[in-house]
Amino acid sequence: MPVPNAALTHLRRLEAEAIHILREVVAECAAPVMLYSIGKDSTAMLHLAIKAFHPAPPPFPLLHIDTGWKFREMITFRDATARRTGLRLILHGNAAAQRDGVNPFDHGAAYYTHAMKTVALREALALGGFDAAFGGARRDEEKSRAKERVFSFRSERQEWDPKNQRPEFWRLYNGRVKPGQGIRVFPLSNWTERDVWHYILAERLEVVPLYFAAPRPVVERDGSLIVVDDARMRLWPGEVPRQRRVRFRSLGCYPLSAAQPSAATTVPEILAEMEGLRQSERGGRLIDRDAADSMEKKKREGYF
Amino acid sequence: MDPPEAEPVLIPDAVPTLRFLTCGSVDDGKSTLIGRLLHDGELVLDDQMAALARDSARHGTDGAKLDFALLVDGLAAEREQGITIDVAWRYFGTRRRRFIVADTPGHEQYTRNMATGASNADLAVVLVDVRGGVLTQTRRHSCIAALFGIRHVVLAVNKMDLVGFDAARFAAVEAAYRAAVATLGFASITAVPLAARHGDNVVARSARMPWYRGPTLLELLEAIDVARPELDRPFRMPVQWVNRPHQDFRGYAGTIAAGAVRPGDALRVAASGRAGTVARIVTHDGDRDRAVAGEAVTLVLAEALDASRGDVLAAAAHPVTLASRLVADVLWLGEERMVPGRSLVIKLGTGTVPASVSEIRYRLDIDSFGTEPAESLGANDLARIGIALAMPLAVESFAESIDLGGFILIDRMSHATIGVGMVVSAQAAATDLTWHRMSVDQPARARAKGQRPMAVWFTGLSGSGKSTIADLAERCLHAAGRHTFTLDGDNVRHGLNRDLGFTEADRSENIRRAAEAARLMVEAGLIVLVSFISPFRADRAAARGLFAPGEFIEVFVDTPIAECRRRDPKGLYRRADAGLIRNFTGIDAPYEAPEAPELRLRTTTGSAEAMAEEVVAALRRLGVFG
Incomplete structure (x- = not known):
């Protein structure tokens, strides 16, 4: 057990573990970058980075893969966060796919996600010459993520080989790579969704307002509640957006993220609401539903 | 059956966490057990149940019934083959405890993944199929x-339904395991x-085993006490990163490995032996008046001490041993066999240094x-070995400290993690505890000579022209007033390395000694x-x-083997071809050409003099002429 001290509470133990991981990467890797995806996990991870290197600022830039289809409130929050922290924010999108007009309506969730997120991410990492990239993924999110190491090795093609992962022991992470290879690092590996919300509560962190219930224009489609965030939303014949009190458990591109009916407007209310939930966190992510091993496939190709 | 005790609840922050793993031989039912634990504890959510039903119909091994292993076997290859390849981590909790479980694979081939799970666990649930009893893998996993450092085992004797819930069979397996x-x-x-x-x-x-009066598995996991006797250990913190945002702040960031620290405490830097006083314990939440093991902090010392990543800050009254030789237990993970002498990299604490395995004391027969x-x-051998470190590290035995006694071994070329080990004992560095800092140092000696010290490492086949070119280059340097020396492979084998032969291990040791000698000269x-084949x-x-x-450059004397054979200045190729010399590089022993040498001399394109001039020109560019 890396942290045998029973005196540390659960959250403080997770915090110390994440800070250790963040520092280890900065000490050993030449060019780290933090994938900042604006959601609650990124919020917790960025806060941990600020703590890890205090009083210095985190010695790496933030990278946001901008698909062009994020909720407007997410973009506002992202830009405010960059201003507040003073960190360099790199924005990158798949320019070729954007030129070709790739969108979540015409091209299907799978192709869209590959082009706009996976390919864009691979481009951005190569462009920046980054050898280590932090991500906010947690092992409790999904069963292929439950299999991933804290330091997850990527080949020259940024691919994950789940059948041949580097063994990993105690707090000893091996971040050594050859030129062109990289490491994806997950400081929140051992956190659960509840832990993240408890931490946000304990540290009084601000999150995107979309996590809290509010009346929003919604259409119901294949059993999912889709919020109409802007005029680009393609409405099906007969569909009329209706105002409903909804919130998001997980945030992605707006046409691919399902909302849930909710009255929770504070973090304690979100935590209380989670106790009664019978759906898993990524249940609202339409991109995960293609196949049982959909996430693994995406990850193998270089998705975060 | 009684209603299940566990249910998802809002777990207060103070509820303790138990980290455990499930292990044992393949097909003893590890993943099924975890799946069942989650399912019966009502910890599987509706969409996950729907997915399980779909997956069971497609890949399931239990006919139309739910195959609970599919809840944890998260990789496509695992579901297709019905086996576990890598660790799955699952997180769940009851009112009494929070659990992190590592479900680990049973196949010997994936022992490295089982060990990965074991390194972060307080308890092992060892599964045994009651019909098969204690197998080699059961013994291997228990040993690992x-x-x-796992001190508590739950022996889960599984598949009791297949022996008619026979109490005697259970008792027999338990007795066999305890003996094993x-x-x-x-x-x-x-x-x-x-x-x-x-x-x-x-x-x-279970209503079907009324003879068993003990707790259920979950009850056991909720109640078992795995706390270690609280050790009041002296303070140790490996320096992870030096925080220097500006001239006026220098903080040592790290995770406290043992003990506690307060401002005013006297600390010692293990490598230099220099002592200092803690001025501040800095965190983002404000300065602290005390910090304890497990916390990640930043220490500011009152004195300007030279400490960097890899150093250990320790209580001044209880300095930590600085060791250059270790005796350790290892689990070998590499596909390539480990031969003593080959060099590798050891990472221990936050220190990473070149090292070599000096001996294998014994291998454990599982x-x-x-x-x-x-x-x-x-691969998967357990052994006790000796390790020689190129530079001393602050070390404690694994029994005393996981952070300063656990290490990994890394391959220098592939960067793969090829071994994991636990220090049994450490011998103080040859300089006795602390590295003696001489008052006349390398820069002073270099200044006196008006040059930049450097090792120029010539590698190439026998007969490629290394020694000829090195000799000519040294003549040029000497004529220009430089202070030089040449270490030649053949010459060194007459003295320093006279005890070495030509096996792979001896060749490695030959190079190691030459490199150490060169380092002293550069110092x-x-x-x-340095003119060594160094294959x-x-x-x-x-x-x-x-x-x-910047102190070392590699010069690849690139001569095709046909040309070396034609030159054959010492008649060695002729003798090797005749079978009179064995392990001859290029004939029946490999030569691994450099991938990125600083200088590559294609000797067939010019004279030895021209090649030597290239070397001197390169050294001039690098500033060795001061």
Whole structure:
């Protein structure tokens, strides 16, 4: 057990573990970058980075893969966060796919996600010459993520080989790579969704307002509640957006993220609401539903 | 069956966490057990149940019924083959405890993944199929668990339904296991009879085994006390990163490995032996008046001490041993066999230094837990070895400290993690505890000679022209007033390395000694030309690792083997071809050409003089002329 001290509470133990991981990467890797995806996990991870290197600022830039289809409130929050922290924010999108007009309506969730997120991410990492990239993924999110190491090795093609992962022991992470290879690092590996919300509560962190219930224009489609965030939303014949009190458990591109009916407007209310939930966190992510091993496939190709 | 006790609840922050792993032989039902535990504890959500039903219909091994292993076997290859390849981590909780479980694979081939799970666990649930009893993998996993410091075992005797819930069969397996692991030193072993597939004694008590009066598996996991006797250990913190945002702040960031620290405490830097006083314990939440083991903090000292990553800050009254030789237990993970002498990299605490395995004391025979001699180690071998470090590290035994006694071994070329080890004992560095800092240092010696010290490492086949070119280059340097020396492979084998032969291990040691000798000469301020065949990349990389960046350049004397054979200045190729010399590089021993040498001399394109001029020109560019 890396942290045998029973005196540390659960959250403080997770915090110390994440800070250790963040520092280890900065000490050993030449060019780290933090994938900042604006959601609650990124919020917790960025806060941990600020703590890890205090009083210095985190010695790496933030990278946001901008698909062009994020909720407007997410973009506002992202830009405010960059201003507040003073960190360099790199924005990158798949320019070729954007030129070709790739969108979540015409091209299907799978192709869209590959082009706009996976390919864009691979481009951005190569462009920046980054050898280590932090991500906010947690092992409790999904069963292929439950299999991933804290330091997850990527080949020259940024691919994950789940059948041949580097063994990993105690707090000893091996971040050594050859030129062109990289490491994806997950400081929140051992956190659960509840832990993240408890931490946000304990540290009084601000999150995107979309996590809290509010009346929003919604259409119901294949059993999912889709919020109409802007005029680009393609409405099906007969569909009329209706105002409903909804919130998001997980945030992605707006046409691919399902909302849930909710009255929770504070973090304690979100935590209380989670106790009664019978759906898993990524249940609202339409991109995960293609196949049982959909996430693994995406990850193998270089998705975060 | 009784209603399940567990349900998802809002777990207060103070509820303790138990980290455990499930292990044992393949097909003993580890993943099924975890799946069943989650399911019966009502910890599987509706969409996950729907997915399980779909997956069971497609890949399931239990007909139309739910195959609970599919809840944890998260990789496509695992579901297709019905086996576990890598660890799955699952997180769940009850009112009494929070759990992090590592479900680990049973196949010997994936032992490295089982060990990965074991390194972060407080307890092992060892599964045994009641029909098969204690198998080699049961013994191997139990042994690894014990080596990694796990003190408590739950023996889950599974598949009781297949022996008619026979109490005598359960008792026999329990007795066999206790006898098998008697020498491993577990603090507690508790046996539970299970039929994991049907849920008997997992969460709910089994009506079919009335003879068993002990707790169910979940009850056991909720109640078992794994706390270690609280050790009041002296303070140790490996320096992870030096925080220097500006001139006025210098903080040592790290995670406290042992003990506690307060402002005013006297600390000592292990490497230099210099002492200082803690001025501040800095965190983002404000300065602290105390910090304890497990916390990640930043310490500011009152004095300007030279400490960097890899150093350990320790209580001044209880300094930590600085060791250059270790005796350790290792689990070898590499596909390539481990031969003593080959150099590698050790990462221990926050220190990473070149090292080599100096000896294999014994290999453990899993079937008897007896010891046997071994000349090399293969994947999944457990052994006790000696390790020589190129630079001393602050070390404690694994029994005293996981952070300063656990280490990994890394391949120099592939960067793969090829071994994991636990320090049994450490010998103080040859300089006795602390590295003696001489008042006349390398820069002073270099200044006196008006030059930049450097090692110029010539590698190439026998007969490629290394020694000729090195000799000519040294003549040029000497004529220009430089202070030089040449270490030649043949010459050094007449003295320093006269005890070495030409096996792979001896060749590695040959190079290691040459590199150490070169390093001393560079320390002395000299420009050293090293002319050794040095056929292995790993050995050359190890040599490079001894020098500061810019102090070492690799010169590849690139002569095709046909040309070397034609020249054959010492008649060696003729004798090798005739079978009179064995292990001859290029004939029956490999030569690994450099991938990125600083200088590559294609000797067929010009004279030896021209090649030497290239070397001198390169050195001039690098500023060795001061």
